[in-house]
Amino acid sequence: MSPSAKSDRRFEFRLDLHSGVPxxxxxxxxxxxxxxxxxxxxxxxxxxxxxxxxxxxxxxxxxxxxxxxxxxxxxxxxxxxxxxxxTDKKPRVNEVERQRRVAQLAGELLARAGAEGITLQELLDYFTELQNEPNRRT
Amino acid sequence: MSPSAKSDRRFEFRLDLHSGVPxxxxxxxxxxxxxxxxxxxxxxxxxxxxxxxxxxxxxxxxxxxxxxxxxxxxxxxxxxxxxxxxTDKKPRVNEVERQRRVAQLAGELLARAGAEGITLQELLDYFTELQNEPNRRT
DNA sequence: GACAGTGTATTATAAGACTAGTACACTAGC
DNA sequence: GCTAGTGTACTAGTCTTATAATACACTGTC
Structure with missing residues (x-):
């Protein structure tokens, strides 16, 4: 239907009303x-x-x-x-700093996930699913 | 040191006050x-x-x-x-609830990453690297 | 200019999450 | 019995989140 120029697919939002997150x-x-x-x-x-x-x-x-x-x-x-x-993206910081940040974010995730019995594999599965169907509906 | 019987290590709690989760x-x-x-x-x-x-x-x-x-x-x-x-009774694992938690954790990570211009791909690269060299130091 | 569609601002109301403080009830050890 | 440590109960208050309703300001198109 929509013959849009930039991004054909609309950006889809999903809410989890039971998560407790505002x-x-x-x-x-x-x-x-x-x-x-x-x-x-x-x-x-x-x-x-x-x-x-x-x-x-x-x-x-x-x-x-x-x-x-x-x-x-x-x-x-x-x-x-x-x-x-x-917005147009801001300039990135240097690569070393950046890589350290990646490791930090990943580490935090694994710590929290691990504490709740969630494995890295489960998370990876979710991510790859996201990549394949970025706008999937529940 | 502690001569406890059952579980020597205390069960440690961690909070994430920035996650928005109550x-x-x-x-x-x-x-x-x-x-x-x-x-x-x-x-x-x-x-x-x-x-x-x-x-x-x-x-x-x-x-x-x-x-x-x-x-x-x-x-x-x-x-x-x-x-x-x-209790002795094992809580029902409820796959739906668990999957929701996975999505929640993953969403938080992506948000934090996106805020700093870090892409999902970078994170995935790091994770796979982790899987291949599990002993590597950060 | 008219108009439809956009973001902005304001006030009032309600429910939820969390804190603060106090008091009570039960249990184990001395 | 006394005491320290445990869970329980209650009231009050604050801050956050979300809603409802209304009005205003700006932009592009006709």
Whole structure:
């Protein structure tokens, strides 16, 4: 249907209402995650405040809160009357620092997952599934 | 040093105050995970309400809430005046809940990564490297 | 200019998570 | 019995999260 130019597929949001994690927080994480996986690129437009509120069956104010926080972090920019877009990426830090950070993040994940009896393999399975079907629905 | 009988090592709790997950939920997940991995066995005593509250720098009421919920699920039993212990009954693993937790942990990682411009691919590379050289130092 | 669609701002309300403080009840060891 | 240590109960209050409703401001298109 939509003959869009940039990203044909819409960026799909998913919420877990039973997780205990605040909804606005889930939206933030989802956008950041989208950047990490590459399904969101600089210049991409995000769903409008009202549209996302309808899709997720939540209050527009909650979407606003998430978007605003991301804007403060310079992850996205808003243009009143137009929409909300992913910012051009900031310059990366040096490679050594970067690699150290990767190891740190990975280590933290494994520690927490391990404490809950979740294996690396399970996580890897999830990630690869994400790569194959980036916008999958539950 | 400690001449304990059953489990020499204390069961260690860790909180992630930045995850957005309610503290009492984290405690619950932690206990369930401990049972899942085998570090908590039937009959093991959990930290006392007051002690855990001190360790985690939280209110005793929050610990009580977590313990009570686990007691309702028959994961543990409390003996007033004595302590809190793991039940014989094994908690149902509930694959759905577990998968949700996997998605949650993975989502957090991706969010943190994305916030720093780290891609999923970089993380995957690191993980596979880990699997191939499990003895390597960070 | 009119209008539809966008983001923004404001106020009020409610529920949940957590803290603080106090008091009570039970158990084991002396 | 006394005491220290355990779980339990209760009330009150704060902060966070989310909703509801309304109004305003800006942009692009016709």
């Amino acid at each position: 909804v606005y927080r889930q939206i933030i994480d989802h956008v950041l995650g989208g950047i990490s996986t590459g399904s969101l690129k600089p210049g991409d437009q995000l769903p409008t405040v009202r549209q996302l509120a309808v899709d997720l069956a939540i209050n527009p104010n909650t979407v606003v809160r998430a978007y605003r926080e991301l804007e403060i972090r310079e992850v996205l920019t808003t243009q009143q009357g137009t929409g909300t877009f992913i | 503290v009492y939920r984290q405690i619950i997940d932690h206990v369930l995970g401990g049972i899942s991995t085998g570090s908590l066995k039937p009959g093991d005593q959990l930290p006392t309400v007051r002690q855990l509250a001190v360790d985690l720098a939280i209110n005793p009421n929050t610990v009580v809430r977590a313990y009570r919920e686990l007691e309702i699920r028959e994961v543990l039993t409390t003996q007033q005046g004595t302590g809190t212990f793991i």
